Amino acid sequence: MSIKHLRQLFSKRKIAAGLLGVLLWILLPLPGTNAAVSFSNQDMTTPTPVAGSDIGISGSYMIYGDDDADGRTQLFVRDLITNTVTAITYSNQAKRNPSIGGSLVVWEQFAGGMFWDIYGYDISTGDTRKLNAISGAYSSPRTDGQHVVWYNPLNLGMFLYDSVSQQAQAIGKGRNPVVAKGKVVFVNSHNEGLSLFTIATGQTEKVVDLQSDNSTGWLNFNGSFAVWRHNVGYQHKYVMMDINNLADGPRDLMPLKPNTVEYMGIQISDTYAAWIEDQNGLPAIKGAYLPKAETFQIAPGSSDNMLYSLVGGSAVIRGPGDTLLYRTIVRTETTDNPGSGSLNDVPGHSTKVQRMVGADGGELETADKEVNLVINKGTYTKETLVTVEPGDDAVKSGSFQPQMKQVSSIWKLSFEQGNQLLALSIRFDASKLLPQKIMKLGIYRWDETTGAWVYEGGKVQVDAKQVSMDVHKPGVYALILYDVSFQDIQGHWAQNAIEILASRWVVNGMTDELFAPESTLTRAQFAKMLGGALGLKEMKPNSSSFLDVDSSHWSYGWVEAAYQAGLVQGDGRNFNPDASITREQMMVMLVRALNLEKEAQQILDTDMILPFSDRGDISEWAKPYVAIAARQKLVEGDSLGIHPVDSSNRAQAATVMMRLLMQTNKL
Known part of the structure; x- marks a missing residue:
């Protein structure tokens, strides 16, 4: 079975329940090592779906390929903080091997015949650019966020592109180049060993020489450490090397073992590496702590295992329900200085x-x-x-x-x-x-x-x-x-927004454990939510502004604050605090929060700018506000319309509040 087929097989399964929770693996002492070292982990589930194929993650961005509405494969970027998705390609041409580093995405795009071009997309600017100046059968682009490298399998010519100068240059012969921190490590064309190209000097030097019947397979590099699969005949092992200390030579991360099933790729962060290795016929995720060349198990053998990335000290793997799961690695070394391997140390102080x-x-x-x-x-x-x-x-x-x-x-x-x-x-x-x-x-x-x-x-x-x-x-x-969360929002579509707002003290749960995302939201609850988001403080005047919200009502201080800020008006005498808030009422308050009420009052012909099929259901007084709220993307309609008189639930309100805070630059 080909690697491609194996990847497809393992991308369609769900993670076994046995992989979840907090696990502990004891690292066997290495030769010459006296300290006792152990590795444990903590899992964080997310609602982020594992969509499409060719998934790559860098920091807070995920790149993947998926079919568009016409069945053509396109590339998409998901912001893992806001959970928003952006399509970055639209063409009919085939695309493959996307890679991401920092905010730069690169990929191969079919150019006809045997030719493939290298393209780049800058997430921060939205710019797309072809990186190669001349045509070629280019393959395997990799980037560290500034530089991009790729090679031509037909003649082993390698190229380096600088996204600052927007210039590309040839850097010699080799294959599978990887760039990081001003250096390029690649498989040389002489004996399948490794070589190092330094961008600042333009110099190339040998790193590892290999004998006959030896070759280099998967390779990754973080600017300091190189990790690769070393093939010896019909056996293999994983090896690492400190590029800044070449005299130390390569260090084995595992003994030679017979080739069985080969799994794709090696993931690497500043201090860790991870890969998938066969374990009794099942894929197991292995890890290595690079400064000490210590190895451990991240996940035992299971047909459900998939490894997507290493983000800092966390392995990003497949979680329940085909979602991303972050498995944070915690290294503990029992020495005279316990806890020296903690990832949670608070920085030491500078002087006054x-x-x-x-x-x-x-x-x-x-x-x-x-x-x-x-x-x-x-x-x-x-x-x-x-x-x-x-x-x-x-x-x-x-x-x-x-x-x-x-x-x-x-x-x-x-x-x-x-x-x-x-x-x-x-x-x-x-x-x-x-x-x-x-x-x-x-x-x-x-x-x-x-x-x-x-x-x-x-x-x-x-x-x-x-x-x-x-x-x-x-x-x-x-x-x-x-770090706030609630039991009843795990995997919910609004989980991300709810948790962020609760952590920012904008929303509260109905209890410490439950948020009740589908519960109807009242006008008083939304007034408090909106006031908290805008940084208002409770106001408790001696006399109330509304007959039905006096000092005995729990929302008195928040309703008064919202009234004084011009966010709410009521009907002149009553506020109806316990009535369900409709979507159009919510939109009016949101537009006022953006200080766009004067603009709303100047809109005369709202039917011309309301694209919704149910615009006839919108109250006349609310139409200008709905138009502006839709234009500002605070709310979204569906195929049936904007649903102006429907009640809003707590999850929907949290989502629009998140959008408001992002637009007002408060997050």
């Missing part, structure tokens, strides 16, 4: 930073660049001392709630309040966070009065790997992951 800031403003940054504080021009009228220093002493131990995880160090900011807010940014290590967790990060302030961490907010800047917000109060701050 302080400076005098005057009318021209200024900037403070810690030595480790974890914290940056910008004081804009005009904030102070005289020289003022601003300080950033470790704040651990101000916080009592055990202060984090069970679902909170400290992501940054704890910092104390000392400054006088001025004419403007100060811009605070706290960086995070993306390699220690799963993509689905990143949007749950927030900046918290320690409240000395209550002895608890208080959520302040923060915009997650994924590319910059930091969370930023304007602060007006001196105090103790930290970056915290509040």
